[in-house]
Amino acid sequence: MRIIDRICDVLAVLAGIYLVAIMLGIVFSATVRTLGFSGSSHIFTFAEFGLLYIVMAASPWLAREKGHVFIELLTAAVPERVQPILSRCVSGLCVIVCLVLTWYTFLATEKAYRFGDAEMRSLDMPKFLLLGAMPICFGLMAIQFGRFTIGREILHSGKPGVHE
Template sequence: MRLVDRICDVLAVFAGVSLVLIMFAIVLQATLRTFGFSGSSHIFTFSEYGLLYIAMAASPWLVRLKGHVFIELFTAVLPNSFTPLFSRIVSGLCILICVFLVWYTGEATFKAYRLGDTDMRSLDMPKWLLLGAMPICFSLMAVQFSRFVFGAETLHSGEAGVHE
């Protein structure tokens, strides 16, 4: 799990750096347009692509930290003896969903690669390059959710409210 944690940490740093770069690129583009320059048409295209990569790259790290949005209101009213089992069942369902998404996005990625599909915007980008982050990151999310099924810690605390 240490290797998975390091990979997730690197992906989270990548997501954070990408978010900052996108912000600066958009500010630069707006500034250039304000002063009458055309700027680059690629900035918005890369920003769109970057948002997909940011969401995918940060997700496994967020699962590990329990940083995703979930509601504890229901688990707060469950009996304390049932809360861990319920949490493990929910985490197991999350694993099944992630595994399905690994399969689905993996199929889409390989199909795009095999057919040579291209996403045409201000520049032509191989579609498999855009989709490729999805099966990788959904796999990492499934591994992270497995901690809450098989490990000592559960995903839910059983207490309603914000826990920071």
């Protein structure tokens, strides 16, 4: 599991770097246009594609760190002995959803690769490169939620409110 953790850490760092790069690109584009020059239309394509990469790359790390949004209302309302069971059931459902999404996004990525589909914007990009992050990251999220399903630690604390 250490290798999975390192992969998730690297993906989260790359997501952060990409987010900073998008911010710098937007600042550059706005500055250039303010000075009367024409900016690059590729910056917006870079930002648009980046939003998908950022979300997908950071999600496995967020799952591991319990950073995804979830509501403790139900786990707090059930008896204490039921809380771990309910939490593991929710985590198991998350695993199933992530595995289904892994499968379907893999099929979409493979189809885009096979047919040579491309995203036509100011910068043409093979569609499989855009979609390729999805099956990888959904698969990593399934592993992370699987830890809470069968591991020692559970996803939910059983206490309502914000826990940081």
